[in-house]
Amino acid sequence: MHEKVILTKYFIIVFDFITKRSFAFNLLIVIAFFFVLALLFFSMLGIITKHGKHLTVPDVRGKNVKEAMAILENAGFEADVRDSIYIDSIPPLSVWVQTPEKGAEVKVGRTIYLTVNKVVAPMVKMPDLEGLTFRSAEMMLKSMRLNVGDTIYKPDFATNTVLQQLLNGKRIKPGTPIAEGSNITLIISSGTGSIENPVPNFVGLTFAEAKETLSASNLSTGTIIVDPNVTDTANAYIIKQVPARKNEIGDYNMVRAGESVDLWLSATKPAKDSVQPQPADQQ
Structure with missing residues (x-):
């Protein structure tokens, strides 16, 4: 009760002080009050913003994100994970990039943004x-x-x-x-080879056997022409090939490694390999 009486008397005194003075006087008091506040604010601004205090950013790349954040906070910085990426050459949750970079001179309390390696590869x-x-x-x-x-x-x-x-x-x-x-x-x-070899004879082989022979000879499959009656390509028979084993005069056709051979497939095995050109002395 006593405190309320004192407080009431204080407000009465302040009210009387204000109301019994001229408007110009009160205006000057208000201006002086705000001037003092501004002076105090600008004098403390350096303390509030830590003006002039700089620190060197430590290097936390390659460290686990928890360890990196602890190092930065102990050094006077804030730390925040900004992004993530997947790099197979570093451990999961390791720091890949930091911004600002190591060695930069920045203010105390500056936030250092981290890019962290993902745990699971996308x-x-x-x-x-x-x-x-x-x-x-x-x-x-x-x-x-x-x-x-x-x-x-x-x-x-x-x-x-x-x-x-x-x-x-x-x-x-x-x-x-x-x-x-x-x-x-x-x-x-690697391109075609420099050494020529006789063309293998594929007529009479199944397509699966022909592919094995082609692979062993470092040759590739060219155009494949399939008879409409063929239902199982792998077990279909070769009835014709280009280039043929021998040419019209009975000499062996030559191929180099890397070249291709065209094949004709049929469901019926040829009776004999006579589809290949015969030597001139046998004709």
Whole structure:
């Protein structure tokens, strides 16, 4: 009760002081009051903003995100994870990029933004590299965050182009989901060989047998013409090939590694391999 009486008397005194003075006097009091406030604010501004106090940003790249944030906070900075990325060469949750970078001179309390490596690799669709040059295939893989693994060279007439794309030793179809950072093996054409050999005789073989012979001879399949009666291509028989085993005068036709052979398939096995041109002395 006593305190209320004192407070009431105080307000009466202040009210009388204000009301009994002229308007101009009161205006000067208000101006002086705000001037003092402004003076106090600007004098303390340096303390509030820590003006003139700078620190050197430490290097936290490669460190676990929790460790990195602790280091930055202990050094007088704020830390915030801004983005994430997947890099297969560093551990999960490691700091990949920091902004500002290490060694930068910044104010105390500045926020350092971190880009952290993801725990699980995102999935991407396997591109179609077959038929591209090696350089184009390499650039496409890089753009999709995939890596060029082994490069295997195989004779073929389309020099320096991708013949096959493999993942873990198996051929992978375009559009197949795979993890970022996967290593893709490329089979590259080395061009045709310099040594000529006689064309193998495929007539009478099944298509499956012919493909094995082609692979063993470093030859590729050219145009395949299938008889309408064929229901099982792998077990269909070769009835004609181009180039043939021998030419019209009975000499062997020659091919080089990397060249192709056209094949005609039939459901009926040829009675004999007489479809091949016979030597002139037998004609």
